Amino acid sequence: xxxxxxxxxxxxxxxxxxxxxxxxxxxxxxxxxxxxxxxxxxxxxxxxxxxxxxxxxxxxxxxxxxxxxxxxxxxxxxxxxxxxxxxxxxxxxxxxxxxxxxxxxxxxxxxxxxxxxxxxxxxxxxxxxxxxxxxxxxxxxxxxxxxxxxxxxxxxxxxxxxxxxxxxxxxxxxxxxxxxxxxxxxxxxxxxxxxxxxxxxxxxxxxxxxxxxxxxxxxxxxxxxxxxxxxxxxxxxxxxxxxxxxxxxxxxxxxxxxxxxxxxxxxxxxxxxxxxxxxxxxxxxxxxxxxxxxxxxxxxxxxxxxxxxxxxxxxxxxxxxxxxxxxxxxxxxxxxxxxxxxxxxxxxxxxxxxxxxxxxxxxxxxxxxxxxxxxxxxxxxxxxxxxxxxxxxxxxxxxxxxxxxxxxxxxxxxxxxxxxxxxxxxxxxxxxxxxxxxxxxxxxxxxxxxxxxxxxxxxxxxxxxxxxxxxxxxxxxxxxxxxxxxxxxxxxxxxxxxxxxxxxxxxxx
Ligand code: UN1
Numbered sequence: 344x345x346x347x348x349x350x351x352x353x354x355x356x357x358x359x360x361x362x363x364x365x366x367x368x369x370x371x372x373x374x375x376x377x378x379x380x381x382x383x384x385x386x387x388x389x390x391x392x393x394x395x396x397x398x399x400x401x402x403x404x405x406x407x408x409x410x411x412x413x414x415x416x417x418x419x420x421x422x423x424x425x426x427x428x429x430x431x432x433x434x435x436x437x438x439x440x441x442x443x444x445x446x447x448x449x450x451x452x453x454x455x456x457x458x459x460x461x462x463x464x465x466x467x468x469x470x471x472x473x474x475x476x477x478x479x480x481x482x483x484x485x486x487x488x489x490x491x492x493x494x495x496x497x498x499x500x501x502x503x504x505x506x507x508x509x510x511x512x513x514x515x516x517x518x519x520x521x522x523x524x525x526x527x528x529x530x531x532x533x534x535x536x537x538x539x540x541x542x543x544x545x546x547x548x549x550x551x552x553x554x555x556x557x558x559x560x561x562x563x564x565x566x567x568x569x570x571x572x573x574x575x576x577x578x579x580x581x582x583x584x585x586x587x588x589x590x591x592x593x594x595x596x597x598x599x600x601x602x603x604x605x606x607x608x609x610x611x612x613x614x615x616x617x618x619x620x621x622x623x624x625x626x627x628x629x630x631x632x633x634x635x636x637x638x639x640x641x642x643x644x645x646x647x648x649x650x651x652x653x654x655x656x657x658x659x660x661x662x663x664x665x666x667x668x669x670x671x672x673x674x675x676x677x678x679x680x681x682x683x684x685x686x687x688x689x690x691x692x693x694x695x696x697x698x699x700x701x702x703x704x705x706x707x708x709x710x711x712x713x714x715x716x717x718x719x720x721x722x723x724x725x726x727x728x729x730x731x732x733x734x735x736x737x738x739x740x741x742x743x744x745x746x747x748x749x750x751x752x753x754x755x756x757x758x759x760x761x762x763x764x765x766x767x768x769x770x771x772x773x774x775x776x777x778x779x780x781x782x783x784x785x786x787x788x789x790x791x792x793x794x795x796x797x798x799x800x801x802x803x804x805x806x807x808x809x810x811x812x813x814x815x816x817x818x819x820x821x822x823x824x825x826x827x828x829x830x831x832x833x834x835x836x837x838x839x840x841x842x843x844x845x846x847x848x849x850x851x852x
Contacts, residue, residue: 351382351383351672351674353380353382353383353385353387353444353674354380354385354386354387354388356444356674357380357387357388357441357444357445357535358371360438360440360441361441361535361538361539361542363434363437364434364437364438364441364539364542364543365543365545365546366535366538366539366541366542369391370390370391370538370563371389371390371391371535371538372388372389373391374389374390374391374392375389375390375391375392376390376391376392376531376534376563376564376565377389377390378390378445378532378533378534378535379532379685379718380444380445380447381445381446381681381682381683381684381685381719381720382443382444382447382672382674382681382682382716383672383716383718383719384716384717384718384719384720385716385718387444387445387535388534388535390534390535390538390563391563392563392564392565392568393562393563393564393568394564395567395568395571398564398568398571398572399571399575401526401557401560401562402497402526402571402572402575402577402578403577404556404557404560405497405524405525405526405557405558405559405560405577406497406524406577407555407556407557408524408554408555408556408557409494409496409497409522409523409524411555412494412522412523412524412554412555412558413493413494413523415522415554417472417474417520417521417522418471418472420471420519420520420522421467421468421469421471421472421520422468422551423519423547423548423551423554424464424467424471424516424519424520424547425464425468426547426550426551427464427516427543427544427547428461428464428465428468429547430543430544430547430550431457431460431461431464431512431543432461434457434539434543435454435457435458435461436454437539438457438460438508438536438539438540438543439453439454439455439456439457440453440674441453441535441536441539442456442507442508443673443674443681444535444674445507445532445535445536446504446505446507446532446533446684447637447673447681447682447683448636448673448681449673449677449678449679449680449681450673450677452635452636456506456507456508456509457508457509459506459509459512459513459804460508460509460516460540462803462804462805463509463512463513463516463517463804463820463821464512466516466804466805466820466821467516467517467519467520468520470517470520471520474492474521474825474829476489476490476491476492476831478490481835482845483837483839483843483845484841484843485837485838485839485840485841486835486836486837486838486839486843487835487836487838488833488834488835488836489833489836490831490832490833490834491831491832491834492521492826492829492830492831493522493829493830493831493832494521494522494523494828494829495521495523495579495580495603495828495829495830496523496524496577496578496579496580497523497524497525497526497575497579498514498515498518498523498525498578498579498580498581498582498828499525499526499527499528499572499573499575499578499580499581499582499583500514500515500525500526500527500581500582500583501527501528501569501572501573501581501582501583501584501585501589501593502527502529502530502537502584502585503530503584503585503586503641504530504532504533504684505636505639505640505641505684506584506640507530507532507533507536507537508536508537508540510584510607510819511527511529511537511540512540513804513808513819513820514582514605514828515527515544515559517819517820517824517825517828518828519558519559520825521825521828521829522829523580523828524555524557524558525559525560526559526560526562526572526578527541527559527561527562528561528562528564528568528572529561529563530585531565532684532685534563537561538561538563540561541559541560541561544559570596573593573596573597574596574600576600579602579603580602580603580604580605580827580828581593581602581603581604581605582604582605582607582817582819583604583606583607584607584608584641585607586609587608587609587739587764587765587813587814587815589608590606590813590815593606594606594815603827604815604817605809605815605817605818605819605827606814606815606816607641607808607809607810607814607815607817608641608765608813608814609641609739609764609765609767609813609814610641610642610643610645610739610767610768610810610814611645611646611737611738611739611763611764611765611767612632612642612643612644612645612646612765612767612768612769612770612790612799612800613644613645613646613647613648613760613763613769613770613799614628614629614632614644614646614647614648614769614770614771614798614799615647615648615756615757615760615770615772615773615782616629616647616648616649616650616653616657616772617650617753617771617772617773617775617778618650618652619774619778620653620772620773620774621772621774621796622653622657622660624796625657625796626660626661626664628770628772628796628797628798629647629661629745629798630661630668631798631800631801632644632770632798632799632801633645633647633724633726633743633798634665634668634679634680634743634745635679635800635801636681636800637680637681637682637683637722637724637742637743638724638741638742638743638744639683639684639688639741639742639743640800641767641814642767642768642792642800642801642802643743643799643800644745644770644799644800645739645740645744645745645746646732646745646746646748646760646763647745647746647747647748648748648749648750648756648759648760649747649748649749649750650749650750650751651749651751654749658728658747661726661747662707662726665707665723665725665726666707666708668680668723668724670712670721670722670723670724671712671714671721672714672719680721680724680743681721682719682720682721683721683722684720685718685720686718686720688720688741688742689711689720689722689742691740691741691742692709692725692740692742692743692744693709694740695735695738695740695742695744696709696725696744698734698735699727699729699734699735699744699746701734702729702730702734702735702736703729703730703731704727704728704729704730704746705727705728706726706727707725707726707727707728708722708723708724708725708726709722709723709724709725709727709744710722710723722742724743724744724745725742725743725744725745726745727744727745727746727747728747728748729746730748731748732746732748732759732763736748737762737763737764738763738764739765753778753781757781757782757786757787757788760788761788761789764812765810765812765813765814766789766790766791766810766811766812766813766814767790767791767792767799767809767810767811767814768790768791768792768794768799768800769782769788769790769792769793769794769799770793770794770795770796770797770798770799771788771793771794771795771796772795772796773795773796779795779796782795783795789811789812790810790811790814791807791808791809791810791811791814791818792806792808792810802820804820804821805820805821805822806820806821806822807819807820807822807823807824808820808821808824809824
């Protein structure tokens, strides 16, 4: 069912929200960078951009801020993030709504994104008292060997439209408690949510009191501004989320100057439904994984392998769910599927569907849903039954397309599962312990995230988030991801009166 909608004034609503969150009007009116709402396709703001020289000046300022911030004890740095978490709680509804306006997410997903920000703040506050190193046994008497973790400097953050604020917070909450400063280049598709996040951060800063000027900054601008961040020698780490194509540019540029990279790039995530699977559970997990966020998560389920013994039970039910899922304006309705981000996304979806057909695919859904907006692109999620994994199935198309394939042999399906370039997320649906363990074992899923009886998307912040191969290898968010934001020093201290050399070397002068 498609939910019809009344006309919403996205521009007015965005302006009201920005004002409430404390964003100065001159930042988003009269500038040269437009922001559009995918909900209606309207232009909702015109942002002031920074020049390359201004971006470099902001990086210099952030570098100075780092020099002061690194001297603040980590638990005190955690206090700033605790306040950020409080401010985010206070503005959860407003920021979540702005995410819906600017990224097109449905209400619960807009709010869920802000909840991820709150969760990572809580995590980082605890972490601020746990930045510990090891003490290691030394081979020399009267010596002690230990590790100390120090901050790195200015951390560059490049984020994508689909998680316009959460990804910034994963990086920023960790980077700041670790003693770094942050310079953020948000997606050109979602600059308003970046301004709002910055304003919320500044509220926390004001309450905190004596943090250095320019501790966390936003660069509104296009690719050239992102390049300034990537190439600037005062930025020792860049955490970049986006396409594999972007990563292929950013990665080598950083490597050339020996800067660190956390790359979180494309995914081509799959689920496997085994003979013993709970099909009701699998159905719900697949529906959310594949259709949620209109297929625009890097963790979206894009491929599904179903065992031949349950294919005819599961796939017709899935098709029914695809046929009946509500597609609509996320600001005015309770539709489960909102818009694609723009026309290019819709065109990409149509192209992939056409290619899938030419490879023998049978398509359910995929057509445009007309809601009366010339530039708002809504589409029915597409389920494409494929005779085998070929053509567009091997690539990530950032749209709600699920390619469904039948399998018969477990080893062969694991091989097919891994036979794509990306390696972000994966899942298996089974009640057979041997199958689930094999999927998680060394020769099972080759992804950074491997789940059992859960879909591919919707990871919690407590785990490390990221993936292998063309996904880029970076890890963000929980577990020990913080180590990427710090440098490790190995310290050996001699408290004896002698100078024994390691490895038994003698050097008597
Ligand atoms: C992304 O799409 O870039 O696991 C991040 C998830 C979310 C994060 C997705 N927690 O789906």
